[in-house]
Amino acid sequence: MKLSQRIKNVKPSATLALTALANKLKAQGVDVIGFGAGEPDFDTPEPIKEAARRAINTGKTKYTPVGGIPELKAAVCEKFKRDNALSYKPAEVTVNCGGKHSFYNLMQSILDEGDEVIVPAPYWVSYPPIIALAGGRPVIVDCPGERGFKMTPEQLSEHVTDNTRAIIINSPSNPTGSAYTRAELAALAGAIAGRDIIIVSDDIYESMLYDARTFCTMANISDELKARTIVLNGVSKAYSMTGWRIGYMAGDAAIIQAVETLQSQSTSNPTSISQWAAVEALTGDQSFIGEMMTAFTRRRSLIVDGLNRAPGISCQPPDGAFYAFPRVSGVFALPGWPAVRERYAGQANSSALCSHLLDEARVAVVPGVEFGNDEYLRLSFATSDENITRGVERICEAMQRLAG
Numbered sequence: 001m002k003l004s005q006r007i008k009n010v011k012p013s014a015t016l017a018l019t020a021l022a023n024k025l026k027a028q029g030v031d032v033i034g035f036g037a038g039e040p041d042f043d044t045p046e047p048i049k050e051a052a053r054r055a056i057n058t059g060k061t062k063y064t065p066v067g068g069i070p071e072l073k074a075a076v077c078e079k080f081k082r083d084n085a086l087s088y089k090p091a092e093v094t095v096n097c098g099g100k101h102s103f104y105n106l107m108q109s110i111l112d113e114g115d116e117v118i119v120p121a122p123y124w125v126s127y128p129p130i131i132a133l134a135g136g137r138p139v140i141v142d143c144p145g146e147r148g149f150k151m152t153p154e155q156l157s158e159h160v161t162d163n164t165r166a167i168i169i170n171s172p173s174n175p176t177g178s179a180y181t182r183a184e185l186a187a188l189a190g191a192i193a194g195r196d197i198i199i200v201s202d203d204i205y206e207s208m209l210y211d212a213r214t215f216c217t218m219a220n221i222s223d224e225l226k227a228r229t230i231v232l233n234g235v236s237k238a239y240s241m242t243g244w245r246i247g248y249m250a251g252d253a254a255i256i257q258a259v260e261t262l263q264s265q266s267t268s269n270p271t272s273i274s275q276w277a278a279v280e281a282l283t284g285d286q287s288f289i290g291e292m293m294t295a296f297t298r299r300r301s302l303i304v305d306g307l308n309r310a311p312g313i314s315c316q317p318p319d320g321a322f323y324a325f326p327r328v329s330g331v332f333a334l335p336g337w338p339a340v341r342e343r344y345a346g347q348a349n350s351s352a353l354c355s356h357l358l359d360e361a362r363v364a365v366v367p368g369v370e371f372g373n374d375e376y377l378r379l380s381f382a383t384s385d386e387n388i389t390r391g392v393e394r395i396c397e398a399m400q401r402l403a404g
């Protein structure tokens with residue numbers, strides 16, 4: 001059967017594919033340790049689950065307004081006020097079927113054929129394909145690890161053209177964990193001052209910062225920037241609710257209205273039951289986040305220290321999120337590397353290393369090339385301390401063998 005050109009150009013999500021492969025091996029009885037998953041390993045907190053059961057029991061099982069029930073829009077507004085000191089009206093927020101869907105809807109609503117979106121690399125795997133699906137052109141800006149994977153104002157100026165429609169800021173970042181300070185965000189904003197460019201701020205990891213860092217988003221810098229920023233967020237990461245599929249966004253009322261029009265002709269409302277669960281997540285007891293961060297803080301040290309013991313690998317502790325993003329270019333210089341290179345001919349270096357780690361060390365990690373930098377790997381530390389200790393040990397042993 002004939003497929004559309006549009007879908008033929010889309011690459012499936014590499015992180016979802018890797019997680020599926022690791023799970024398949026596990027189901028076959030292979031002892032694989034997975035560092036692929038982009039989701040917290042904790043159970044959704046009980047009060048949130050209880051709110052969902054209550055919604056079912058009280059018949060909250062029908063269509064809702066397309067952009068979410070008024071109670072959830074109010075909870076989102078309340079959250080922005082409480083956590084971010086940002087004031088939005090309900091008409092300036094909308095709820096979608098997960099954060100990825102929020103980004104998808106936004107790109108479909110703001111991009112015309114050939115419009116450019118500036119995407120700092122390393123980037124979340126889904127940004128470029130979702131931009132392309134909307135007819136846009138991702139303009140990739142390489143942000144090296146030596147500068148903390150952060151885009152500089154100079155880089156931003158160099159890549160802006162008359163076709164630039166939007167820029168993406170994802171801080172803390174998936175995959176690098178890197179987070180912009182307020183001063184860095186203000187400097188970036190300066191580079192696009194006076195231009196009609198939308199700032200897309202993906203704040204999904206806002207509550208996951210280490211070492212007493214404080215969160216700041218572009219909308220905090222000034223009223224003028226708030227007016228040009230669409231803030232994306234959701235309950236998936238902060239409340240360990242990835243399966244519930246609730247994301248939301250806030251910003252210019254006309255864009256929000258456009259997103260709801262698109263949603264009215266595609267998914268309609270996000271699941272009614274999940275919406276009631278999200279109301280509880282955003283307005284209920286917030287102590288779950290702190291407990292999760294206590295575990296992530298411990299695991300961050302465990303994984304970073306462990307990786308730094310492996311020959312050829314060097315890892316900086318991330319500022320936020322739950323990913324280690326070690327540099328592995330040193331591995332490509334080890335004596336055993338040419339044989340690995342040959343065995344996985346046709347794959348990028350970081351992909352060949354991941355294949356080697358899966359086949360020889362039974363460890364699943366994601367190659368940096370999928371995020372736009374072939375000299376790195378991504379390891380999610382949203383897994384048990386024991387898995388981290390054992391998995392990192394396996395990686396160390398495999399690299400020692402390559403070191404000869």
Ligand SMILES: *Cc1c(COP(=O)(O)O)cnc(C)c1O
Nearest residue numbers: 098099100124174204234236247
């Ligand atoms: C996980 C994630 C999201 C949102 O994911 P959903 O599961 O769709 O809610 C958005 N942006 C980034 C960078 C993420 O890592």
